[in-house]
Amino acid sequence: MLAGIGVDNIADLFDEIPSNLRAEGLDAIGPALSEAEIARLMQTRARADGEPLCFIGAGAYDHYVPAAVWDIATRGEFYSAYTPYQAEASQGTLQVIYEFQTMLTSLTGLDVANASLYDGATAFAEACLMAVRANRNNKSRRILVPRAMSPVYRSVARAILAGQKIELVELPLQDGCSDSAALGAVADTEFAAVAIQNPSFLGTLEQVDVLTDWAHAQGALVIGVANPMALALLKPPGQWGADGADIACGEGQPLGIPLSSGGPYYGYMVCRQAIVRQMPGRIVGRTVDLEGNPGFTLTLQAREQHIRRSRATSNICTNQGLVATASTIYMSLMGAAGLRRVASDCNANTRALVDALCALPGISRAFPAPFFHEAVLQLDRPAAGVLAALSAQGILGGYDLAADYPELGNAILVCATETKSAADIVSYATAAAGIFGVAA
Amino acid sequence: MKEPIIFEYDSVGRQGFTPEAAGETDIPAEWLRTDVPLMPKTSELEVVRHFTRLSQQNFSIDTQFYPLGSCTMKYNPRVCNRLAMLPQFLSRHPLGDVAHGQGFLQTMFELQEMLQIVTGMQAVSLTPMAGAQGEFAGVAMIRAYHDARGDHGRTQIIVPDAAHGTNPATATMCGCDVVEIPTARNGDIDLERLRAVVGPQTAGIMLTNPSTLGVFERQIGEIAGIVHAAGGLLYYDGANLNAILGKTMPGLMGFDVVHMNLHKTFSTPHGGGGPGSGAVGVNERLKPFLPVPFVVKEGDRYAWAAEDECPQTIGRLSAFMGNAGVLLRAYVYMRMLGAKGMVRVADFAVLNANYLMARLRDAGFDLAYPERRASHEFIISLKQIERETGVNAMDFAKALLDYGFHAPTTYFPLLVPECLLIEPTETESRHALDGFVAAMTAIRDMAYADADQVKQAPLTMTVRRLDDVRAAKQPDLVWRSGNLA
Numbered sequence: 001m002l003a004g005i006g007v008d009n010i011a012d013l014f015d016e017i018p019s020n021l022r023a024e025g026l027d028a029i030g031p032a033l034s035e036a037e038i039a040r041l042m043q044t045r046a047r048a049d050g051e052p053l054c055f056i057g058a059g060a061y062d063h064y065v066p067a068a069v070w071d072i073a074t075r076g077e078f079y080s081a082y083t084p085y086q087a088e089a090s091q092g093t094l095q096v097i098y099e100f101q102t103m104l105t106s107l108t109g110l111d112v113a114n115a116s117l118y119d120g121a122t123a124f125a126e127a128c129l130m131a132v133r134a135n136r137n138n139k140s141r142r143i144l145v146p147r148a149m150s151p152v153y154r155s156v157a158r159a160i161l162a163g164q165k166i167e168l169v170e171l172p173l174q175d176g177c178s179d180s181a182a183l184g185a186v187a188d189t190e191f192a193a194v195a196i197q198n199p200s201f202l203g204t205l206e207q208v209d210v211l212t213d214w215a216h217a218q219g220a221l222v223i224g225v226a227n228p229m230a231l232a233l234l235k236p237p238g239q240w241g242a243d244g245a246d247i248a249c250g251e252g253q254p255l256g257i258p259l260s261s262g263g264p265y266y267g268y269m270v271c272r273q274a275i276v277r278q279m280p281g282r283i284v285g286r287t288v289d290l291e292g293n294p295g296f297t298l299t300l301q302a303r304e305q306h307i308r309r310s311r312a313t314s315n316i317c318t319n320q321g322l323v324a325t326a327s328t329i330y331m332s333l334m335g336a337a338g339l340r341r342v343a344s345d346c347n348a349n350t351r352a353l354v355d356a357l358c359a360l361p362g363i364s365r366a367f368p369a370p371f372f373h374e375a376v377l378q379l380d381r382p383a384a385g386v387l388a389a390l391s392a393q394g395i396l397g398g399y400d401l402a403a404d405y406p407e408l409g410n411a412i413l414v415c416a417t418e419t420k421s422a423a424d425i426v427s428y429a430t431a432a433a434g435i436f437g438v439a440a
Numbered sequence: 441m442k443e444p445i446i447f448e449y450d451s452v453g454r455q456g457f458t459p460e461a462a463g464e465t466d467i468p469a470e471w472l473r474t475d476v477p478l479m480p481k482t483s484e485l486e487v488v489r490h491f492t493r494l495s496q497q498n499f500s501i502d503t504q505f506y507p508l509g510s511c512t513m514k515y516n517p518r519v520c521n522r523l524a525m526l527p528q529f530l531s532r533h534p535l536g537d538v539a540h541g542q543g544f545l546q547t548m549f550e551l552q553e554m555l556q557i558v559t560g561m562q563a564v565s566l567t568p569m570a571g572a573q574g575e576f577a578g579v580a581m582i583r584a585y586h587d588a589r590g591d592h593g594r595t596q597i598i599v600p601d602a603a604h605g606t607n608p609a610t611a612t613m614c615g616c617d618v619v620e621i622p623t624a625r626n627g628d629i630d631l632e633r634l635r636a637v638v639g640p641q642t643a644g645i646m647l648t649n650p651s652t653l654g655v656f657e658r659q660i661g662e663i664a665g666i667v668h669a670a671g672g673l674l675y676y677d678g679a680n681l682n683a684i685l686g687k688t689m690p691g692l693m694g695f696d697v698v699h700m701n702l703h704k705t706f707s708t709p710h711g712g713g714g715p716g717s718g719a720v721g722v723n724e725r726l727k728p729f730l731p732v733p734f735v736v737k738e739g740d741r742y743a744w745a746a747e748d749e750c751p752q753t754i755g756r757l758s759a760f761m762g763n764a765g766v767l768l769r770a771y772v773y774m775r776m777l778g779a780k781g782m783v784r785v786a787d788f789a790v791l792n793a794n795y796l797m798a799r800l801r802d803a804g805f806d807l808a809y810p811e812r813r814a815s816h817e818f819i820i821s822l823k824q825i826e827r828e829t830g831v832n833a834m835d836f837a838k839a840l841l842d843y844g845f846h847a848p849t850t851y852f853p854l855l856v857p858e859c860l861l862i863e864p865t866e867t868e869s870r871h872a873l874d875g876f877v878a879a880m881t882a883i884r885d886m887a888y889a890d891a892d893q894v895k896q897a898p899l900t901m902t903v904r905r906l907d908d909v910r911a912a913k914q915p916d917l918v919w920r921s922g923n924l925a
Contacts, residue, residue, distance in 0.1 A: 074525075088904070
């Protein structure tokens, strides 16, 4: 090969790198491990981390994932393919995305979905940018965002929107929900969009119809943020209020994606047909080939960075395709009835957990609003100590709200998905009883 | 045979998986949906068969040579996937007590350290979820740096005309203006134009080196001097890091911030479009602005550093800590290569590219930069063939599919007419490269003998060439019973 190139050794191939910039290898990386050695190392670390019994939700949910989902998703033909630029050689990936788009539009009650964004938080940030571009009623660069919305979604949106001087205005919290009485105070402010998360970060169900209609009356678009698993049961964003949300987005993880320390997940985004040209990310369309047979291709690409460069709707290129593929397989296996069953089980299990824990002195519900599969519990002592004591017994007892919602006092957010058995809930209650000093 | 859309399966009442019933909901009716969302009604076997058949309609690294320039389609070792999917890693909640995550956090900490070594930078954050988000992090840090110094007028980002589209799109997302500078005929940047555009308005420059033209930017030392002297910073787009592993480093070249595409250089899968991972590395001056969280070591314990520890951070870019599962795969890959293996990656990637370039040149194809060494990729221009036969780069791309090769990147970079950007990667054999040359030669011969036949390609895929205009003008983006009947 070297002779074909016309050099004596491989080092000659690097002769355009100026000598003063040459690195002296990478010795600090250390020696190579064999496959058996790295397997042993990783297994040791994984075992040390263990598998505690998890009652945390807070944006990532422990659902059962049928074996077929990732067995199929990690087939080499899905796993090791690139973005489907050569459509004729990528019909598999393209058709999966088309089916994915169909499932997401149906679940959310809106018209058009994209092929995925990075995660729920960035999908929300992109939805804010999209709303500012798409709103024809005003030129506002403000978004009204409930305090009941995920604190980390708000934080990520602030980081991503900062450069474009888009401001998030907070809608206050009242009894765990957005305070619709506070809308009057901002009625004179123009908003590009009003965001509504349902269920809220605190698990509660928002007055989605009231908020949606108020926003539209103000000339704002509505961004509906929703856990897609909840949408198997709950009224979808496309049906909120008189006209429905304009954009829906959220975290796709509950649909077949393991917790895996926070990623890879995927963000979904769906919108009304009229504003599809402001949507970020890839979109697949069905068309015909030159013999008139149906086939799939990436479409509406004039929105994207590789065509539009500095005037693109977003800089996103790589998305979360494989994860969206797994999610499509998951939804296909579950069907509407299976998803509804899981969602109902989550609701029932969290009720059972809340009832068991609130039977203990020192634990009570923070507010009475109905919830989907998460609830805030008020404790009579600092949450951190309670959660640490539970953790020492192999139970992740919930998410400590102290940093994000100091006004709630000693409060934790708990979640019991369909993966938790009655015995698991008893284990938690028994451990909590011990910590709170009572016999279970 | 054409695989039906999954909603077209006639399986009324079937369900692929039946969860246990724990109880019913007590949510009041006003919140409940009254319609049933459209979802497949298919048995588990039908689901498995449907998606397996769809997978077989894809080209992939596991099945074909995939020389897609700038995308680094190297083999993805299966062990990386196996170990990232150990049950304890999959079930770990991102907000779980770090006492139950020391193994995971140690792995992330060591990955941060290895990526620092590879890039010659002083600190790394793993949170960006793809290259474009790494770019966002980088430009946002550059802006934060200038703002922290009270230097608010620096709003321009300089980008070469050959840059990936994500570079200018990122600059816009960060609220910057884009200033494009041209490439000289030899593939290096036009230094005079660079000198002319830098000034007190310059926030920084975004560069890929080796560039998207497949050549090493030899003047990088001068470029760094010019931009730094003007008060700007240098951003390294790590798309082409594979070519220089252990040979040089962004830190040595004078870059202040770098992103790495772990799904390119460190062999995590592309998954039909993602997930990627765009970890960022910075030097001392940008360290305070790193996106959070990242892992720190306190004694013999590992912990997250977040806003409290990093008050000047640009903030969070993902709900949790980025694409953790992708990071685990990259870690396994790097540990299995070790120091020597990683340098051999660059050796063989560059050897394969230069060999393939020489073979194509000898076969009569026009190189875009015949006087230059290839880095890990190179460009040929089919302009003359197009002029003489009407067969263009897109026709070559489609015809290659019939030979069992994925096409190289076409029509990028935009400044080389009728171009193919070809990146063989280090994991291909000489046999595969020779086969590619034979296919290219055969297609060219056919172009001169019967151009129309090449324009008919592909003939062996599940579809013929697709009508992209119709796709955009009559968007059919969602299946409905009966559409496209």
